[in-house]
Amino acid sequence: MDNDPLTARPLEQTLYEVKKTIVGQDELLQKMIIALLARGHLLVEGVPGLAKTLAIKALAETIGGAFQRIQFTPDLVPADVVGTRIYNQQSGEFQVNLGPVFANLVLADEINRAPAKVQSALLEVMQERQVTIGRETFASPKPFLVMATQNPIESEGTYPLPEAQVDRFMMKVKVGYPSAAEEFVVVERMLGLGEKPQRVMDPEQLASLQQAADAVYVDPGIIQYAVRLATATRNPALAGLPDLGRFVTFGASPRASINMVLAARALAFLRGRGYALPEDCRDLALDVLRHRLVLSYEALADNVDPDDIVRAIINAVPLPDISPQVPEREQVQWHPSTT
Known part of the structure; x- marks a missing residue:
């Protein structure tokens, strides 16, 4: 089948490269791709050791662009996330030092380990794609996506996400344990060197895919x-x-x-x-x-x-009875379990 290169090849190649590192987790990978196409932010929840962070990092490596990982800790302050103004003694003026949130793909690792004051620093940039520092406003790069992870079983040293912050995430995906066969492959890969995901897309291609999805x-x-x-x-x-x-x-x-x-x-x-x-x-x-x-x-x-x-x-709630009103495009099959 001659697949449409705009839809099939970049996404299939992206998934193939991520699966060099990640075993199983097909549902998580699918939701990550959906979040990329829909320009939505993703919250991933699961117990430690399920490759949540590794999956997001592997995806970032395949799509290119600027990637930043923010490790959320109790002593983090908002300036560590969005940036701050620094006084330059030589010029006698304040200069803006942009924070790690100014990247195409931001990984907020263990986001519930930082207090609400820090979590709220992400509200403006996640919704309006901009950050206000002092009297200046800075636009975030395009595309811009936040993928956050959190641990649901450990309560000490964690802070519940504010409702306003949680509502900014398009989806919340729960990650479960792998099957015995998948866990065997995970251990087997860890015994070897493993393959590193290769970049197969750039931000411009991702923007084209987003427009096609629109x-x-x-x-x-x-x-x-x-x-x-x-x-x-x-x-x-x-x-x-x-x-x-x-x-x-x-x-x-x-x-x-x-x-x-x-x-x-x-x-x-x-x-x-x-x-x-x-x-x-x-x-x-x-x-x-x-x-x-x-x-x-x-x-x-x-x-x-x-x-x-x-x-x-x-x-x-019953499904509505709707018949397609536009011609069906060429079918492009996407099988995460067989890629």
Whole structure:
């Protein structure tokens, strides 16, 4: 099959290079690609030792551009992230020293180890793609993406992310343990030298792919479906689940509906279509919604997880019956497990 070079080759080659380092984690890798195409930020949660940081670093090496890793610690201050003004005695003027956040791909490693004051320093740049230092405003590079990791099992020395900060992330992906066969390959690779991922893309190519993903057609029915899912998290009774209302204090914001549609459009692009389907939106709804729910004390007492509530809502809200209204593009198959 003669694949479209704009869609298939750079993405397939990127995935191939990342898989030289990462074994398994197909779902994480797919969500990382979606975040790149949709210009969204990604929060990755998992216990230590599951190659979260390594996966993000490997992806950064394949797409080129400027990459910065910020190790979040309790003694970090906002100036360490965004930059600060420094007085130059020779010139008698203040000079701006830009921080590591001015990169194409920023890895915020263990983001929940820094206090809220530092985490909030990322709010402006993640939403508005700019940073204000003193009286000056500096635009972030293009493309600009933040991928953050956090450890869910260790509470000492960690700080819960503010709701405003969490809402800036397009998706939250939970990383699980590998299978026995995958873990065998991991150990086997660690015994050898291993291959280093090669650069297969540059920021200009990534920008072209993002523009191509932007051209994917989204039916208004899909937008309505995303809005129904987000609305049901605020009032589960709208989805016929009144019993879940006591577990939810605050539901997802309208930003969830926006990100659900943007991510679904990128997923449709990966699946080789020029139009999105309701299934694209449904397949990403859990990752888009799970971190936006604020549960009640009753939910915490009953060990109710946000995933349980979101899954119930997804199952309760029916898919809209939509027929494609634009010609289907040449099919470009994307198989992460066989690449």
